[in-house]
Amino acid sequence: MTANILNGKELALSIRQNLKQQVDALTNKPCLAVVLAGDNEASKIYVKNKLKAAEEIGIETSLFLFDNDVTQAELENLVARLNEDKKINGIMLQLPLPDKIDEKAILNMISPEKDVDGFHPYNIGLLQNNSDNAVIAATPKGIIRLLENANVDFEGKNALVIGRSQIVGKPVAMLLLNKNCTVTVAHSKTKNLENLVAQADILVSACGCPKLIKGSWIKQDAIIVDVGINRIDGKLCGDVDFDSAKEKAKLITPVPGGVGPMTIAMLLENTFLAYKKQNKL
Numbered sequence: 001m002t003a004n005i006l007n008g009k010e011l012a013l014s015i016r017q018n019l020k021q022q023v024d025a026l027t028n029k030p031c032l033a034v035v036l037a038g039d040n041e042a043s044k045i046y047v048k049n050k051l052k053a054a055e056e057i058g059i060e061t062s063l064f065l066f067d068n069d070v071t072q073a074e075l076e077n078l079v080a081r082l083n084e085d086k087k088i089n090g091i092m093l094q095l096p097l098p099d100k101i102d103e104k105a106i107l108n109m110i111s112p113e114k115d116v117d118g119f120h121p122y123n124i125g126l127l128q129n130n131s132d133n134a135v136i137a138a139t140p141k142g143i144i145r146l147l148e149n150a151n152v153d154f155e156g157k158n159a160l161v162i163g164r165s166q167i168v169g170k171p172v173a174m175l176l177l178n179k180n181c182t183v184t185v186a187h188s189k190t191k192n193l194e195n196l197v198a199q200a201d202i203l204v205s206a207c208g209c210p211k212l213i214k215g216s217w218i219k220q221d222a223i224i225v226d227v228g229i230n231r232i233d234g235k236l237c238g239d240v241d242f243d244s245a246k247e248k249a250k251l252i253t254p255v256p257g258g259v260g261p262m263t264i265a266m267l268l269e270n271t272f273l274a275y276k277k278q279n280k281l
């Protein structure tokens with residue numbers, strides 16, 4: 001890897017090692033409930049990786065599997081039960097849920113103290129208030145941690161976020177605003193994306209369009225964070241054309257090995273923090 005690579009794999013490993021030491025010192029271990037409903041192949045892989053990473057650092061896990069025909073009532077009953085269960089510190093519903101399920105209604109039911117994904121409106125409100133008590137969604141939190149670790153200066157920088165999802169685009173835009181960036185959020189209806197990219201000092205792309213952003217579009221010495229996980233002919237790639245972009249970027253995340261590992265590390269950190277808060281540690 002060349003010098004300008006933002007290595008998420010390496011940072012995530014050191015975060016997990018640090019968490020492991022802290023979990024090892026506990027008599028009662030944190031416990032994460034993971035809910036997987038439906039047969040989305042990518043979700044199955046993400047869940048497998050999250051469970052493995054949790055177990056490696058001593059966080060206990062409880063997996064709840066449902067078919068695609070799971071009902072709203074079944075999922076709501078489960079969340080109600082997990083909210084009450086003192087043994088469970090964190091609840092993670094892997095998204096997307098099956099089509100006919102009202103996703104928001106279920107996410108809103110999760111107790112904010114156990115909402116390790118930071119998707120509950122209470123936690124989103126705390127994020128918008130720039131509160132230290134906010135539980136921040138794992139991917140946006142991981143992106144900011146990766147940039148902080150590389151000593152990126154945020155103040156007054158033009159940050160462009162491509163994508164406005166609840167999971168990545170909106171929260172990462174808010175975090176960048178809280179860091180005093182001048183933030184633009186682009187999305188599928190945005191015009192002249194290329195011109196916006198040309199002005200961005202910091203670019204976070206989470207649009208799911210393989211290799212959309214070309215090296216020729218980006219500003220010299222820009223900082224590029226690629227959240228895309230796409231495939232071209234079966235081969236994994238991001239939203240950014242890495243080979244041309246890395247020649248111009250000051251820092252750039254690879255796919256894989258950039259943001260992905262940070263998401264998992266931040267989920268584990270959020271679970272550990274939830275445990276500490278619940279146990280008043």
Ligand code: GUN
Nearest residue numbers: 092093094095096117138
């Ligand atoms: N689906 C894609 N990313 C995520 C995530 O960070 N959390 C959950 N719960 N589901 C996801």
